[in-house]
Amino acid sequence: MKRRNKVVFWGICISIILLTGCWDRVEIEERGFVMGIGIDTGEKEGEMLITYQIALPAAMFGEGEADKKVWNVSTTSPTIIRAKKNIKTRVDKVLNVEHTRVIIISKELAEQGIAAHMDYFLRDVDMRRRTDIIISEGPIKEIFAITPPTARSTSDYLADILLLNEQHVHRISSDVDLLELAKNLRRGSDFILVKAKAGEKDIELTGAAVFRKDTYVGHLSPDEVKATKWLIDDISRGTIILQDVDGLPGHMVFEISEGRSKVTPRIQGERVDFDVQIRIEGDVAEMQHLNFENILTQYFIENLERAIEQLIKRQCHEILKKAQEKFEADFMDFGGLVRQYNARWFKAHEQQWREIFKESELNVSVDANIRRIGLVQ
Amino acid sequence: MSTEKDRLSSVQVMTLAAMTIIGTGLINLPRQVVEAVELGGVLLTLVAGGTVTTLSVVITLLGRRFPNKTIIEYSSDIVGPILAKGIHLLLAVYFLVGTALVLRLFSDAMKAFLLDNTPIEVIMITMLILTIYLAQNGINAVARICEAFFPIVLISSSILLILGLKNFDIKEFYSLWQVDLVDVVQNISAVTKAYLGFEVLLFAVAFMAKPKKAVICGVAGVGLTTIIYTATVAICIGVFSYDALKFQMYPTMELAKSIDFPGAFAERFDVFFAIFWIVAVFTTICVLHYLAGFTTVRLIGLKNYRPFIYLVAPIIYFLALAPQNIYQVKLCGQIFSNLGGLAVVLIPILLFIIAIIRKKGERGSEEAK
Incomplete structure (x- = not known):
């Protein structure tokens, strides 16, 4: 009896090893x-x-x-x-x-x-x-x-x-x-x-x-991509180059460390406008003006922040204009956003969306924060 | 009937109900839901689940009135032997078709995802041999397997859903307040078919060790399934959005495919998920196969169901091979769900009402005293 059990056991083991396989291997x-x-x-x-x-x-x-x-x-x-x-x-x-x-x-x-x-x-x-x-x-x-x-x-x-x-x-x-x-x-x-x-x-x-x-x-172009990315909530750790901040010679580079943008459609009858809220944080990464001593002043930092905000605002408006007039394409997918926020309205206006999009305007508010300035003043 | 030792525990009944429901529905439910209603997909799944949970309460209450009796026995107590034979026939056909349909859906999905060179017949026969082996040991063995596999299925689908959250876009649900509730209510029946399988409670209650807990077990089993299904639908909508979801044959598998595992060490998450999904379908087919044998044998009037597990297998096999293409499978699915609506939704409700009116069953006779 015991011997038979052994035979069965090994028989099972061997067949498991030998017989299993995959048809589609x-x-x-x-x-x-x-x-x-x-x-x-x-x-x-x-x-x-x-x-x-x-x-x-x-x-x-x-x-x-x-x-x-x-x-x-x-x-x-x-x-x-x-x-x-x-x-x-x-x-x-x-x-x-x-x-x-x-x-x-x-x-x-x-x-x-x-x-x-x-x-x-x-x-x-x-x-x-x-x-x-x-x-x-x-x-x-x-x-x-x-x-x-x-x-x-x-x-x-x-x-x-x-x-x-x-x-x-x-x-x-x-x-x-x-x-x-x-x-x-x-x-x-x-x-x-x-x-x-x-x-x-x-x-x-x-x-x-x-x-x-x-x-x-x-x-x-890469710069236009950058502008588009403000509007599709995909802010990467890129840089913003500023010129002529406070009358300083050379370029001034701000590096984004984190950011977030929120686009909310505002539907008014047959017209849709978009509220854009952008919040970015970052550091001063490069200054083409060595030996500048006034960087650690509230006045200068605020000035720089305002300059960044103005630049982003301008870029947003420019890219929207380009989308509306040159490409006639809603590549920021604002239509999708409207659909998500108000499906019923979008369903009713799906056919006219391209015309509605052309009339849309942006209401951009940017909040830029400079947190650090790197290792030198 | 079976001895005290062989009785089903409460947990076993709960998992039996859950594992019978979770099957092929798990991978194609999100598409069916979105096809029925666009916006209210999540709501519809939840409402349909709620409806089925209520039904399971009715079924378990009905079962509790007749201790140690399945629907086969107590239906003749309630409506008389002639009408009861009709009900038996309907149930037998329902389970035969059901087993075949699940088997076919399973084989089709298997062929599409894992075994594209393996003939569909081989997939089916392999599965049937396994289910015969398990089902002929009776509902206790089946319930034990369900109990053992339930955590595995629960954990694997949770992992899938949690990983799916990475691509999840909550904005897809911003318009949820615009859901047309009338539309949702009208389409409940379209989604209820994914919950078919709860009818195992019509039989399982008779084998319970503590029939008093039947209602809680039934509600827990169906309720858990509702949660899993609703979460699956929600994640699929959030990841694919309504428009893309409509085109997916097997959205949940697609979800598994689109997951990039952290660290990219497991690129094919869908295969990992498919393994556990096969387990879920296996238990479903097993229970249905057992019930098909059980109802057929009672229909004929014999007692021993074991030979009939073997005898119904070829019928199931040929029924499963009958649809010639994927459209016919879909059509069969509709026929099956209509049949289900009659056999396991309408009839238990009617039986329950008649049982109360005619004061049949345990509580009824107490009241009569």
């Missing part, structure tokens, strides 16, 4: 990890040039040469999934998009609308929702050709800039991932995306791309 060596996907316009009408950046794990973690860490495979195809199938005829790995970090869309394609091409990324089960969306100024090939020395791949490089520096540089547009983009596309609202431009050996984030619904309509 793919060994890790057989996988090709797609780091980034680039979508560009093709030569023919209705075709796209799609580039997959595939990581070569052996080279990535080994001593491999710098230019051998990734492999960029391009193909033309009318749809995204077809491109994947095309690429599979040329790559000896099972493509895996679970670690895809960026989707780069060329400006040219974005001008024709991106909504149609985003469906696959939302429908496919393997795509992460944290994949960043970036608009490229030039052709995608130029972007993917660049692998900076500090990064393992272009995609990692771009995603890491956004991940690590977006919070510290006010001039980089807030990163938008698939989740955020899906919300905007479903709602049909306007938005901005990060824009990148390939240089000689690196890639620069040159501001933001403005989208009306899903179509690219224009470009925001």
